[in-house]
Amino acid sequence: MLFAVWWATARANDVLIHEAPLNSAGGEQMGWMSSVLDISERKRAQRMAAQQQEKLEASGRLVAVGEVASTLAHELNQPLGALSSFANGLLNRLHNSSISLPELLPVVERMARxxxxxxGIIKRVNAFARKRELSPQRLDLVAFLQRVLTxxxxxxxxxxxxxxxxxxxWVQxxxxxxxxxxxNLVGNAQDWATHGGQRAQVWVSLSLNEVRNMAVLAVADTGPGVSDEAQATIFNAFVSRKEGGMGMGLAICRSIVEAHHGRIEVSRDPVLGGARFTVLLPLADLVPPQEFS
Structure with missing residues (x-):
């Protein structure tokens, strides 16, 4: 039984009381045996651990909110910037009466896209923020990449x-x-490709490693690359080479890849000279859906 014992000094101690019958050799109950154990320190430690856990969870929620906001800002910046550019250009040509209807139509169609x-980005990031479990399915990486990269x-x-x-x-x-x-990987490559002192390029390739039965996705750029020292920590949370970066993007990438029984690596691309991020994934037939958790 648990009790709180209050003293005259208004200080309370948590105590644990054990009671058991005291029996004779013949089985006759002669009385009771009691023990009182002061567990105040244990209870205090439990309360402190609970408070610390609450603080960690609150911190985690703030980091998650910050990552969602950072992802939205980064990914929306590109289409909204292009949309603004098209809109301003269209307004100028309309004011100058220098655009015909046949010229107008493709511009408006592109703005609509x-x-x-x-x-779509807002819906995807919102779904990503709410997601708690994997929803694996057979996915053709060729068709998927064509859609995403386009x-x-x-x-x-x-x-x-x-x-x-x-x-x-096919992968699962x-x-x-x-x-x-x-x-995330392509956006990261775009950010760094212009800092390498040559014509900026981003290259995405997909191949098969038939010996290991894995799909190999690589994203390379013409940026300055990742030093050997930085390679050891680049996938850690809160590690960023970008000014003002949160350092969560590549950590989340690693978590996603590892959740799919894959691996992500970074090296220097032998052709473009910048960073090369390589994702290795088991082919679909090698990973039964029930293995995902």
Missing amino acids: LAERAG QFADDNTLAPAWALPDHPV ADELLFEHLVN
């Missing part, structure tokens, strides 16, 4: 080039989380 993409073509930013197999590459994956992964 940019607005649709911005709305979206970058409408931005007024560095569009990635890509080389994909001419046949499906959560499409929503994988879209977040690819957007």
Whole structure:
């Protein structure tokens, strides 16, 4: 039994009382045996641990909110910037009466696609923030990458080039989380590609490692690359090479890849000279859906 014992000094002690019958050798109850154990320190330690856990959870929620806000700001900046550029250019030409209806139509269509993409980003990031469990399904990485990478073509930013197999590459994956992964890696490459002292390029490739039965996705850029020292910590949470960065993007990428029984690595690209992020994923037939958790 647990009790709180109050003393005259208004100080309370938590005590644990054990009671058991005291029996004779013949089994006759002769009385009771009691013991009183002061557990005040244990209870105080439990309360402190609970308070600390509450603080950690609150901190975690703030980090999550900050990451969602950072992701939204980064990903919406590209389509909204392009949309603003098209809108201003269109207004200028309309004021000058220098655009015809046939010229107007493709511009408006492109603006509509940019607005649709911005709305899609908000929906995806919102779903990502709410997601608690994986929803794995058979996913053709070739068709998936064609869809995701094509979206970058409408931005007024560095569009990635890509080389994909001419046949499906099936993996067992959560499409929503994988879209977040690819957007993060490509966006990161776009940010750094212009800092390498040569013509900026971002290259995305997909291949098969038939010996290991894995799909290999690589995102490379012409940036300054990642030093050997930085490679050891670049996937850790709160580690960022960007001014004002939260350092959560690549940590989340690693979590997504590892949740799919894969691996993510960073090295120097032998052709472009900048960073090369490589994601290795088991092919679909090698990972039964029930293994995901």
